[in-house]
Amino acid sequence: MKNFIILKSPKLFIVFVLVLFCSTAYPQITQWTSKGPGAGGALFSPSFSPHNSNEIYIxxxxSELFHTTNLGLTWNEISFNNITGNNGANVRFTENPQFLYCINFAGDLMTPNRSTDGGVTWNAIASDPTFGGAFSLNADPANSNRLLTSDYTTLFYSSNGGSTFTQKYSNANGCYIAGVFFDVNNIFVCLDNGVLVSTNSGSTFSMSALLAYLLLKLLSLLPQQNKAVLHASSV
Structure with a gap:
Protein backbone atom coordinates (compact mmCIF):
# COMPACT_ATOMS: atom_id res chain seq x y z
CA MET A 1 0.00 0.00 0.00
CA LYS A 2 1.34 3.41 -0.93
CA ASN A 3 1.22 6.33 1.47
CA PHE A 4 0.23 9.77 0.26
CA ILE A 5 0.58 13.16 1.95
CA ILE A 6 -2.55 15.27 1.59
CA LEU A 7 -1.65 18.96 1.61
CA LYS A 8 -4.75 20.70 2.89
CA SER A 9 -2.94 23.98 3.47
CA PRO A 10 -2.32 26.17 0.38
CA LYS A 11 0.93 27.39 1.98
CA LEU A 12 2.28 23.87 2.37
CA PHE A 13 1.34 23.07 -1.22
CA ILE A 14 3.23 26.14 -2.44
CA VAL A 15 6.27 25.16 -0.38
CA PHE A 16 6.06 21.62 -1.78
CA VAL A 17 6.05 22.90 -5.37
CA LEU A 18 8.87 25.39 -4.75
CA VAL A 19 11.08 22.77 -3.13
CA LEU A 20 10.64 20.39 -6.06
CA PHE A 21 11.36 23.22 -8.49
CA CYS A 22 14.53 24.22 -6.64
CA SER A 23 15.79 20.65 -6.71
CA THR A 24 15.91 20.58 -10.50
CA ALA A 25 16.14 24.22 -11.61
CA TYR A 26 19.60 24.92 -10.19
CA PRO A 27 22.36 22.52 -11.25
CA GLN A 28 25.22 21.68 -8.92
CA ILE A 29 28.39 23.76 -9.35
CA THR A 30 31.17 21.53 -10.66
CA GLN A 31 33.98 24.01 -11.28
CA TRP A 32 35.54 26.69 -9.07
CA THR A 33 38.13 29.35 -9.93
CA SER A 34 40.79 30.57 -7.51
CA LYS A 35 40.46 34.28 -6.76
CA GLY A 36 43.57 34.86 -4.69
CA PRO A 37 45.35 33.55 -1.60
CA GLY A 38 43.57 32.61 1.60
CA ALA A 39 43.12 34.93 4.53
CA GLY A 40 45.41 33.23 7.04
CA GLY A 41 42.49 31.22 8.37
CA ALA A 42 39.22 29.72 7.26
CA LEU A 43 36.81 31.90 5.29
CA PHE A 44 33.12 32.14 6.14
CA SER A 45 29.87 33.92 5.32
CA PRO A 46 30.29 35.17 1.73
CA SER A 47 27.74 37.87 1.01
CA PHE A 48 26.97 39.14 -2.51
CA SER A 49 25.49 42.59 -3.05
CA PRO A 50 22.10 42.62 -4.81
CA HIS A 51 22.97 46.11 -6.08
CA ASN A 52 26.37 45.30 -7.61
CA SER A 53 27.15 41.80 -8.85
CA ASN A 54 30.89 42.48 -8.45
CA GLU A 55 30.68 43.37 -4.76
CA ILE A 56 31.28 40.69 -2.11
CA TYR A 57 32.03 40.59 1.61
CA ILE A 58 33.64 37.54 3.20
CA SER A 63 39.22 38.49 12.78
CA GLU A 64 39.29 40.05 9.30
CA LEU A 65 36.35 41.14 7.17
CA PHE A 66 37.27 41.39 3.49
CA HIS A 67 35.55 43.39 0.74
CA THR A 68 35.83 43.35 -3.04
CA THR A 69 34.09 45.43 -5.69
CA ASN A 70 35.61 43.66 -8.71
CA LEU A 71 34.43 40.08 -8.09
CA GLY A 72 37.54 38.99 -6.22
CA LEU A 73 40.23 40.42 -8.49
CA THR A 74 41.43 42.48 -5.51
CA TRP A 75 40.35 42.51 -1.86
CA ASN A 76 40.46 45.14 0.86
CA GLU A 77 40.45 44.42 4.58
CA ILE A 78 37.95 46.49 6.55
CA SER A 79 39.77 48.31 9.35
CA PHE A 80 39.38 46.65 12.75
CA ASN A 81 38.64 50.14 14.06
CA ASN A 82 35.38 49.92 12.13
CA ILE A 83 34.41 46.27 12.50
CA THR A 84 36.04 42.97 13.47
CA GLY A 85 35.22 39.83 11.55
CA ASN A 86 34.83 36.18 12.53
CA ASN A 87 32.95 33.17 11.23
CA GLY A 88 29.57 34.78 11.99
CA ALA A 89 30.29 38.20 10.48
CA ASN A 90 27.76 37.88 7.66
CA VAL A 91 27.04 41.22 5.99
CA ARG A 92 23.32 41.68 5.36
CA PHE A 93 22.30 43.87 2.43
CA THR A 94 18.98 45.70 2.25
CA GLU A 95 16.97 47.56 -0.39
CA ASN A 96 19.12 50.62 0.28
CA PRO A 97 22.75 50.04 -0.79
CA GLN A 98 23.86 52.40 1.98
CA PHE A 99 22.21 50.40 4.79
CA LEU A 100 24.08 47.23 5.79
CA TYR A 101 24.04 45.07 8.93
CA CYS A 102 26.65 42.75 10.39
CA ILE A 103 27.73 41.28 13.73
CA ASN A 104 30.87 42.96 15.08
CA PHE A 105 33.22 40.62 16.98
CA ALA A 106 35.35 43.40 18.49
CA GLY A 107 36.31 43.08 22.15
CA ASP A 108 35.40 39.39 22.29
CA LEU A 109 31.75 40.39 21.95
CA MET A 110 29.17 39.76 19.22
CA THR A 111 27.41 43.08 18.76
CA PRO A 112 24.87 43.84 15.99
CA ASN A 113 26.25 46.71 13.90
CA ARG A 114 24.86 48.92 11.17
CA SER A 115 26.39 50.93 8.36
CA THR A 116 24.52 53.85 6.80
CA ASP A 117 27.21 54.75 4.27
CA GLY A 118 27.61 51.58 2.25
CA GLY A 119 30.08 49.91 4.60
CA VAL A 120 32.57 52.76 5.02
CA THR A 121 31.83 53.06 8.75
CA TRP A 122 30.08 50.76 11.21
CA ASN A 123 28.37 51.46 14.52
CA ALA A 124 26.43 49.44 17.07
CA ILE A 125 22.66 49.54 16.55
CA ALA A 126 20.74 51.71 18.98
CA SER A 127 19.40 48.83 21.05
CA ASP A 128 21.09 45.44 21.45
CA PRO A 129 18.80 42.94 23.18
CA THR A 130 21.60 40.35 23.25
CA PHE A 131 24.00 42.61 25.20
CA GLY A 132 26.93 41.67 23.00
CA GLY A 133 25.94 38.03 22.64
CA ALA A 134 24.37 37.96 19.17
CA PHE A 135 24.53 34.56 17.51
CA SER A 136 22.60 35.69 14.42
CA LEU A 137 21.54 38.90 12.69
CA ASN A 138 19.20 38.94 9.69
CA ALA A 139 17.78 41.90 7.79
CA ASP A 140 14.91 42.07 5.34
CA PRO A 141 16.49 42.57 1.88
CA ALA A 142 13.44 44.66 0.91
CA ASN A 143 13.08 46.72 4.11
CA SER A 144 16.09 47.93 6.09
CA ASN A 145 13.92 48.56 9.15
CA ARG A 146 13.05 44.89 9.70
CA LEU A 147 15.62 42.90 11.68
CA LEU A 148 15.84 39.60 13.51
CA THR A 149 18.64 38.89 15.96
CA SER A 150 19.17 36.11 18.47
CA ASP A 151 21.35 35.14 21.38
CA TYR A 152 21.87 31.59 22.63
CA THR A 153 18.25 31.13 23.75
CA THR A 154 16.07 33.95 22.42
CA LEU A 155 14.92 35.48 19.12
CA PHE A 156 14.18 39.22 18.92
CA TYR A 157 12.44 41.27 16.20
CA SER A 158 12.73 44.96 15.29
CA SER A 159 10.56 46.93 12.89
CA ASN A 160 12.48 50.20 13.26
CA GLY A 161 16.05 49.45 12.25
CA GLY A 162 17.15 48.30 15.69
CA SER A 163 15.88 51.22 17.75
CA THR A 164 13.81 48.76 19.76
CA PHE A 165 13.36 44.98 19.83
CA THR A 166 10.67 42.64 21.11
CA GLN A 167 11.13 39.02 22.13
CA LYS A 168 9.42 36.56 19.75
CA TYR A 169 10.71 33.12 20.73
CA SER A 170 12.77 31.46 23.44
CA ASN A 171 14.20 27.98 23.99
CA ALA A 172 16.32 27.25 27.05
CA ASN A 173 17.98 24.38 25.18
CA GLY A 174 19.22 26.69 22.45
CA CYS A 175 17.85 28.96 19.73
CA TYR A 176 19.77 27.92 16.64
CA ILE A 177 18.79 29.96 13.56
CA ALA A 178 19.50 28.05 10.35
CA GLY A 179 18.14 30.79 8.10
CA VAL A 180 15.50 33.48 7.64
CA PHE A 181 13.28 34.27 4.66
CA PHE A 182 11.39 37.58 4.39
CA ASP A 183 8.46 37.76 1.96
CA VAL A 184 6.53 41.03 2.39
CA ASN A 185 4.20 40.34 5.35
CA ASN A 186 5.45 36.77 5.75
CA ILE A 187 8.59 35.86 7.70
CA PHE A 188 9.97 32.32 7.98
CA VAL A 189 12.61 31.49 10.59
CA CYS A 190 14.18 28.04 10.30
CA LEU A 191 15.16 26.58 13.67
CA ASP A 192 16.66 23.24 14.63
CA ASN A 193 13.26 22.07 15.89
CA GLY A 194 10.81 23.59 13.43
CA VAL A 195 9.95 26.71 11.46
CA LEU A 196 8.67 29.91 13.05
CA VAL A 197 6.14 31.63 10.78
CA SER A 198 4.75 35.15 10.89
CA THR A 199 2.05 36.28 8.47
CA ASN A 200 1.60 39.77 9.95
CA SER A 201 4.98 41.44 9.46
CA GLY A 202 6.49 40.10 12.65
CA SER A 203 3.73 41.00 15.08
CA THR A 204 3.31 37.35 16.06
CA PHE A 205 5.13 34.10 15.29
CA SER A 206 3.93 30.52 15.55
CA MET A 207 5.83 27.25 15.29
CA SER A 208 5.22 24.97 12.32
CA ALA A 209 6.89 21.62 12.97
CA LEU A 210 4.96 20.13 10.03
CA LEU A 211 6.53 22.56 7.58
CA ALA A 212 10.02 21.65 8.80
CA TYR A 213 9.22 17.95 8.61
CA LEU A 214 7.94 18.31 5.04
CA LEU A 215 11.09 20.10 3.89
CA LEU A 216 13.36 17.53 5.52
CA LYS A 217 11.33 14.64 4.12
CA LEU A 218 11.51 16.04 0.60
CA LEU A 219 15.23 16.59 1.05
CA SER A 220 15.76 12.95 1.98
CA LEU A 221 13.99 11.80 -1.19
CA LEU A 222 16.06 13.87 -3.61
CA PRO A 223 19.13 12.66 -5.51
CA GLN A 224 22.37 13.32 -3.64
CA GLN A 225 23.61 15.97 -6.07
CA ASN A 226 20.57 18.16 -5.46
CA LYS A 227 20.55 18.07 -1.66
CA ALA A 228 23.05 20.84 -1.03
CA VAL A 229 21.26 23.24 -3.36
CA LEU A 230 17.87 22.49 -1.85
CA HIS A 231 19.15 22.87 1.70
CA ALA A 232 20.41 26.34 0.90
CA SER A 233 17.26 27.40 -0.93
CA SER A 234 14.92 26.05 1.75
CA VAL A 235 16.20 28.47 4.38
Missing part, protein backbone atom coordinates in the same frame (compact mmCIF):
# COMPACT_ATOMS: atom_id res chain seq x y z
CA UNK A 59 34.76 36.97 6.80
CA UNK A 60 37.71 35.13 8.33
CA UNK A 61 38.03 33.47 11.72
CA UNK A 62 41.33 35.34 12.16
Missing amino acids: ACDM
Whole structure:
Protein backbone atom coordinates (compact mmCIF):
# COMPACT_ATOMS: atom_id res chain seq x y z
CA MET A 1 0.00 0.00 0.00
CA LYS A 2 1.34 3.41 -0.93
CA ASN A 3 1.22 6.33 1.47
CA PHE A 4 0.23 9.77 0.26
CA ILE A 5 0.58 13.16 1.95
CA ILE A 6 -2.55 15.27 1.59
CA LEU A 7 -1.65 18.96 1.61
CA LYS A 8 -4.75 20.70 2.89
CA SER A 9 -2.94 23.98 3.47
CA PRO A 10 -2.32 26.17 0.38
CA LYS A 11 0.93 27.39 1.98
CA LEU A 12 2.28 23.87 2.37
CA PHE A 13 1.34 23.07 -1.22
CA ILE A 14 3.23 26.14 -2.44
CA VAL A 15 6.27 25.16 -0.38
CA PHE A 16 6.06 21.62 -1.78
CA VAL A 17 6.05 22.90 -5.37
CA LEU A 18 8.87 25.39 -4.75
CA VAL A 19 11.08 22.77 -3.13
CA LEU A 20 10.64 20.39 -6.06
CA PHE A 21 11.36 23.22 -8.49
CA CYS A 22 14.53 24.22 -6.64
CA SER A 23 15.79 20.65 -6.71
CA THR A 24 15.91 20.58 -10.50
CA ALA A 25 16.14 24.22 -11.61
CA TYR A 26 19.60 24.92 -10.19
CA PRO A 27 22.36 22.52 -11.25
CA GLN A 28 25.22 21.68 -8.92
CA ILE A 29 28.39 23.76 -9.35
CA THR A 30 31.17 21.53 -10.66
CA GLN A 31 33.98 24.01 -11.28
CA TRP A 32 35.54 26.69 -9.07
CA THR A 33 38.13 29.35 -9.93
CA SER A 34 40.79 30.57 -7.51
CA LYS A 35 40.46 34.28 -6.76
CA GLY A 36 43.57 34.86 -4.69
CA PRO A 37 45.35 33.55 -1.60
CA GLY A 38 43.57 32.61 1.60
CA ALA A 39 43.12 34.93 4.53
CA GLY A 40 45.41 33.23 7.04
CA GLY A 41 42.49 31.22 8.37
CA ALA A 42 39.22 29.72 7.26
CA LEU A 43 36.81 31.90 5.29
CA PHE A 44 33.12 32.14 6.14
CA SER A 45 29.87 33.92 5.32
CA PRO A 46 30.29 35.17 1.73
CA SER A 47 27.74 37.87 1.01
CA PHE A 48 26.97 39.14 -2.51
CA SER A 49 25.49 42.59 -3.05
CA PRO A 50 22.10 42.62 -4.81
CA HIS A 51 22.97 46.11 -6.08
CA ASN A 52 26.37 45.30 -7.61
CA SER A 53 27.15 41.80 -8.85
CA ASN A 54 30.89 42.48 -8.45
CA GLU A 55 30.68 43.37 -4.76
CA ILE A 56 31.28 40.69 -2.11
CA TYR A 57 32.03 40.59 1.61
CA ILE A 58 33.64 37.54 3.20
CA ALA A 59 34.76 36.97 6.80
CA CYS A 60 37.71 35.13 8.33
CA ASP A 61 38.03 33.47 11.72
CA MET A 62 41.33 35.34 12.16
CA SER A 63 39.22 38.49 12.78
CA GLU A 64 39.29 40.05 9.30
CA LEU A 65 36.35 41.14 7.17
CA PHE A 66 37.27 41.39 3.49
CA HIS A 67 35.55 43.39 0.74
CA THR A 68 35.83 43.35 -3.04
CA THR A 69 34.09 45.43 -5.69
CA ASN A 70 35.61 43.66 -8.71
CA LEU A 71 34.43 40.08 -8.09
CA GLY A 72 37.54 38.99 -6.22
CA LEU A 73 40.23 40.42 -8.49
CA THR A 74 41.43 42.48 -5.51
CA TRP A 75 40.35 42.51 -1.86
CA ASN A 76 40.46 45.14 0.86
CA GLU A 77 40.45 44.42 4.58
CA ILE A 78 37.95 46.49 6.55
CA SER A 79 39.77 48.31 9.35
CA PHE A 80 39.38 46.65 12.75
CA ASN A 81 38.64 50.14 14.06
CA ASN A 82 35.38 49.92 12.13
CA ILE A 83 34.41 46.27 12.50
CA THR A 84 36.04 42.97 13.47
CA GLY A 85 35.22 39.83 11.55
CA ASN A 86 34.83 36.18 12.53
CA ASN A 87 32.95 33.17 11.23
CA GLY A 88 29.57 34.78 11.99
CA ALA A 89 30.29 38.20 10.48
CA ASN A 90 27.76 37.88 7.66
CA VAL A 91 27.04 41.22 5.99
CA ARG A 92 23.32 41.68 5.36
CA PHE A 93 22.30 43.87 2.43
CA THR A 94 18.98 45.70 2.25
CA GLU A 95 16.97 47.56 -0.39
CA ASN A 96 19.12 50.62 0.28
CA PRO A 97 22.75 50.04 -0.79
CA GLN A 98 23.86 52.40 1.98
CA PHE A 99 22.21 50.40 4.79
CA LEU A 100 24.08 47.23 5.79
CA TYR A 101 24.04 45.07 8.93
CA CYS A 102 26.65 42.75 10.39
CA ILE A 103 27.73 41.28 13.73
CA ASN A 104 30.87 42.96 15.08
CA PHE A 105 33.22 40.62 16.98
CA ALA A 106 35.35 43.40 18.49
CA GLY A 107 36.31 43.08 22.15
CA ASP A 108 35.40 39.39 22.29
CA LEU A 109 31.75 40.39 21.95
CA MET A 110 29.17 39.76 19.22
CA THR A 111 27.41 43.08 18.76
CA PRO A 112 24.87 43.84 15.99
CA ASN A 113 26.25 46.71 13.90
CA ARG A 114 24.86 48.92 11.17
CA SER A 115 26.39 50.93 8.36
CA THR A 116 24.52 53.85 6.80
CA ASP A 117 27.21 54.75 4.27
CA GLY A 118 27.61 51.58 2.25
CA GLY A 119 30.08 49.91 4.60
CA VAL A 120 32.57 52.76 5.02
CA THR A 121 31.83 53.06 8.75
CA TRP A 122 30.08 50.76 11.21
CA ASN A 123 28.37 51.46 14.52
CA ALA A 124 26.43 49.44 17.07
CA ILE A 125 22.66 49.54 16.55
CA ALA A 126 20.74 51.71 18.98
CA SER A 127 19.40 48.83 21.05
CA ASP A 128 21.09 45.44 21.45
CA PRO A 129 18.80 42.94 23.18
CA THR A 130 21.60 40.35 23.25
CA PHE A 131 24.00 42.61 25.20
CA GLY A 132 26.93 41.67 23.00
CA GLY A 133 25.94 38.03 22.64
CA ALA A 134 24.37 37.96 19.17
CA PHE A 135 24.53 34.56 17.51
CA SER A 136 22.60 35.69 14.42
CA LEU A 137 21.54 38.90 12.69
CA ASN A 138 19.20 38.94 9.69
CA ALA A 139 17.78 41.90 7.79
CA ASP A 140 14.91 42.07 5.34
CA PRO A 141 16.49 42.57 1.88
CA ALA A 142 13.44 44.66 0.91
CA ASN A 143 13.08 46.72 4.11
CA SER A 144 16.09 47.93 6.09
CA ASN A 145 13.92 48.56 9.15
CA ARG A 146 13.05 44.89 9.70
CA LEU A 147 15.62 42.90 11.68
CA LEU A 148 15.84 39.60 13.51
CA THR A 149 18.64 38.89 15.96
CA SER A 150 19.17 36.11 18.47
CA ASP A 151 21.35 35.14 21.38
CA TYR A 152 21.87 31.59 22.63
CA THR A 153 18.25 31.13 23.75
CA THR A 154 16.07 33.95 22.42
CA LEU A 155 14.92 35.48 19.12
CA PHE A 156 14.18 39.22 18.92
CA TYR A 157 12.44 41.27 16.20
CA SER A 158 12.73 44.96 15.29
CA SER A 159 10.56 46.93 12.89
CA ASN A 160 12.48 50.20 13.26
CA GLY A 161 16.05 49.45 12.25
CA GLY A 162 17.15 48.30 15.69
CA SER A 163 15.88 51.22 17.75
CA THR A 164 13.81 48.76 19.76
CA PHE A 165 13.36 44.98 19.83
CA THR A 166 10.67 42.64 21.11
CA GLN A 167 11.13 39.02 22.13
CA LYS A 168 9.42 36.56 19.75
CA TYR A 169 10.71 33.12 20.73
CA SER A 170 12.77 31.46 23.44
CA ASN A 171 14.20 27.98 23.99
CA ALA A 172 16.32 27.25 27.05
CA ASN A 173 17.98 24.38 25.18
CA GLY A 174 19.22 26.69 22.45
CA CYS A 175 17.85 28.96 19.73
CA TYR A 176 19.77 27.92 16.64
CA ILE A 177 18.79 29.96 13.56
CA ALA A 178 19.50 28.05 10.35
CA GLY A 179 18.14 30.79 8.10
CA VAL A 180 15.50 33.48 7.64
CA PHE A 181 13.28 34.27 4.66
CA PHE A 182 11.39 37.58 4.39
CA ASP A 183 8.46 37.76 1.96
CA VAL A 184 6.53 41.03 2.39
CA ASN A 185 4.20 40.34 5.35
CA ASN A 186 5.45 36.77 5.75
CA ILE A 187 8.59 35.86 7.70
CA PHE A 188 9.97 32.32 7.98
CA VAL A 189 12.61 31.49 10.59
CA CYS A 190 14.18 28.04 10.30
CA LEU A 191 15.16 26.58 13.67
CA ASP A 192 16.66 23.24 14.63
CA ASN A 193 13.26 22.07 15.89
CA GLY A 194 10.81 23.59 13.43
CA VAL A 195 9.95 26.71 11.46
CA LEU A 196 8.67 29.91 13.05
CA VAL A 197 6.14 31.63 10.78
CA SER A 198 4.75 35.15 10.89
CA THR A 199 2.05 36.28 8.47
CA ASN A 200 1.60 39.77 9.95
CA SER A 201 4.98 41.44 9.46
CA GLY A 202 6.49 40.10 12.65
CA SER A 203 3.73 41.00 15.08
CA THR A 204 3.31 37.35 16.06
CA PHE A 205 5.13 34.10 15.29
CA SER A 206 3.93 30.52 15.55
CA MET A 207 5.83 27.25 15.29
CA SER A 208 5.22 24.97 12.32
CA ALA A 209 6.89 21.62 12.97
CA LEU A 210 4.96 20.13 10.03
CA LEU A 211 6.53 22.56 7.58
CA ALA A 212 10.02 21.65 8.80
CA TYR A 213 9.22 17.95 8.61
CA LEU A 214 7.94 18.31 5.04
CA LEU A 215 11.09 20.10 3.89
CA LEU A 216 13.36 17.53 5.52
CA LYS A 217 11.33 14.64 4.12
CA LEU A 218 11.51 16.04 0.60
CA LEU A 219 15.23 16.59 1.05
CA SER A 220 15.76 12.95 1.98
CA LEU A 221 13.99 11.80 -1.19
CA LEU A 222 16.06 13.87 -3.61
CA PRO A 223 19.13 12.66 -5.51
CA GLN A 224 22.37 13.32 -3.64
CA GLN A 225 23.61 15.97 -6.07
CA ASN A 226 20.57 18.16 -5.46
CA LYS A 227 20.55 18.07 -1.66
CA ALA A 228 23.05 20.84 -1.03
CA VAL A 229 21.26 23.24 -3.36
CA LEU A 230 17.87 22.49 -1.85
CA HIS A 231 19.15 22.87 1.70
CA ALA A 232 20.41 26.34 0.90
CA SER A 233 17.26 27.40 -0.93
CA SER A 234 14.92 26.05 1.75
CA VAL A 235 16.20 28.47 4.38
